[in-house]
Amino acid sequence: MRRQTLTALCFAALLAAGPALAGCSSSSDGGGDDYIVVNAGEPQNPLVPSNTNENQGGRVVDRLFAGLKYYDVDGKSYNELAQSIESPDRQHYKITIKPDWTFTDGTAVTAKSFVDAWNYGALGTNGQLSSWVFSPIAGYDEVSSAPPKAQTLSGLKVVDDRTFTVDLTQPSMDFELSLGFSPFYPLPDVAYKDIKAFGEHPVGNGPYQLTAWEHNVKIEMKPNSGYHGGRPAKNNGLRFMMYQTFETAYADLLAGNLDALDTVPDGSLGLYKSELGDRAIDHPTAQNLHIGFPKDLPHFGGPEGVLRRKAISMSINREQICANIFHGARLPARDFTASTLPGFRGDLPGVQWLTYNPDEAKKLWAQADAMSPWSGGLQIAYNSDGGHQAVIEAISNSVKNTLGISAEPAPYPTFKNMRDEVTHRTIGKAFRYAWQGDYPSMFEFLTSQFLSGSETNDVDYANPEFDRLLKAALAAPTTDQAWTLLAQAQTLLLNDMADIPVLEYNAASARSDRVKAQVTWAGLFDFENIQKK
Known part of the structure; x- marks a missing residue:
């Protein structure tokens, strides 16, 4: 997923006060409620996992959905929905998912939820930006051709509600590791009724659920009480605030209106460590x-x-x-x-x-x-x-x-x-x-x-x-x-x-004095584990 480091427009601040305003958020954004406030930008596309290939959409999608695997702060992989991933040859896989897992609309996450989502992501006529991740699976050439010669991947088969098989065209040492990547997330049936509308109000199965998306201003999410995987939210919610510049975001951090900033602006790199002390992160x-x-x-x-x-x-x-x-x-x-x-x-x-x-x-x-x-x-x-x-x-x-x-x-x-x-x-x-x-x-x-x-x-x-x-x-x-x-x-x-x-x-990242926070192997915050002191 191309996750460009960027910020987007904070229109609320611009319209209210023009460029002279230093910050995009009020004091209540930083400490007056239960949200952890982090910097962000407007996603390029609606929040569909297989069509999200930049880091502003990606940081949100990865909170709202859970896959077969997940990665910890150091990049080590663990099973999330997968109960087992078995393969005798790294080419033919039998995947069994854990029982009693649901999407936030109450519908069950099944083997079909994965197979349908992967078929949707791979089909060339759906124009998904991350369709390339399905290229190792048998039948990809047929579904990705123009026009497609098939509508589904021949290498995917549902065995029962909790089991499906995957056949690759050749052995792959990378396939199992990749299964925590967002295009491999499952989707509920409601997604296919209107995929664009779904992307505006996604129904996921991850550690958080979306509560608000005010375009070009903020995205808010609260913990999903139905999530029972290995990365539960250790905070009461996340507010992704969208900024015009990193300088504005850094000013908000210093003013106490922002809890975590993933990119210190260039002009502050020479001073931020002395300015922030142990709140400066170099990773x-x-x-x-x-x-x-x-x-x-x-x-x-x-x-x-x-x-x-x-x-x-x-x-x-x-x-x-x-x-x-x-x-x-x-x-x-x-x-x-x-x-x-x-x-x-x-x-x-x-x-x-x-x-x-x-x-x-x-x-x-x-x-x-x-x-x-x-x-x-x-x-x-x-x-x-x-x-x-x-x-x-x-x-x-x-x-x-x-x-x-x-x-x-x-x-x-x-x-x-x-x-x-x-x-x-x-x-x-x-x-x-x-x-x-x-x-x-x-x-x-x-x-x-x-x-x-x-x-x-x-x-x-x-x-x-x-x-x-x-x-x-x-x-x-x-x-x-x-x-x-x-x-x-x-x-x-x-x-x-x-x-x-x-x-x-x-x-070169930074946190407020109100929170404990770490940056992951990939350069984003370990959002689930940001905690207020």
Whole structure:
């Protein structure tokens, strides 16, 4: 799930007082009721698990639904609805769910609740952004084709109310681990009557249930008394407040109106630890930041495009950006995943393309010019409500100064504005994008973003040899063999410069003095376990 770190508009504050107002919430938001108040942004889409692939929707969906597995603060997986997940060969699975589990409308969660939801998510005509997660299941090619040759996955079978089977096209070392990822959540029957309306008022089975969604202002939820899984709410409810900027959110934190802030603004990174003491949180996470290029962007197709992307990559002084803007809260990218994930290797062949080298960058740019002389300028899109201005300006200036071309930031007012253009392939310029892990695996980062045909492959990268290596790694008998094959796959990504990896993240987060809170392996708060002191 692409979970971009961003904030959205706090219209209540803007309409009431204009830009001079420092905070978006009143004092009652922070301590005057039972809610834990956390920063957030407006979800891109209605809250349907298989169509939520960004972190503002994701942080809400993961509270409202429960899957077969869940992940703790360190990324360790546990069974949630699954009583057992059995497989003799990592290809054929028998899954038994726990009894007496219901959705918040009182209907039972059954094996069919999972099978129907997975079939809905996989069917190409439903246009679900996370449909790629079902690609290992037998029959996916038939349901995802246009037009579809089948309406349901042949690899899914309901045995009885509590049992279903899953047949994959090949063995997978990643499949069972992935079953806590949101597209694998079950759905109640009511969802299919009007899926868009359901997304506005979701009926889930997770540790919380939705009580209010005031678009562009806040989302509120209270604990679900019917939840009896391994991550019960240890607070009396969550209020996701939507902010225009991280600076405004940080001011609210200092003023006592916000309990947890997942991203300290760039301008406060040099001081927040001394300012907040033990309320400052510095935690390695599985997140990265890339620059993507539409496949039809002039000068960025074919061999010319490979040379230009490599030249731009070598024009970016990542170390300087990490030190001067982020004060160590970001690290230079060394691959297409994150260094916190099992199997990471920071010395892949081709990693030199991710190293600042102005002289080599100019040579590569000249080689590209010999193919087709450069014209126009480079624009890099980013969402203004996400705190990305400084890093995109730094990247643009670094490219401009090294290559002598026009390179400019292209701000979009909101994350949704930009993501809609990226999703619909109308953006027409380079763009900032990021990935935040949904489960602790390099496979998720690579499959979601670079597998041919993935709905979340924003740059439309397609290389049959990469696809083959990825699938071979999934089927490998040992993890060491899998990591070796993934290294080969990433070497292809580097040679093709599929996009430009720029940074990976350490979480620079903060909490109020009223609560105890931790940041997870993926960079979001462990929401269920935030407790008031």
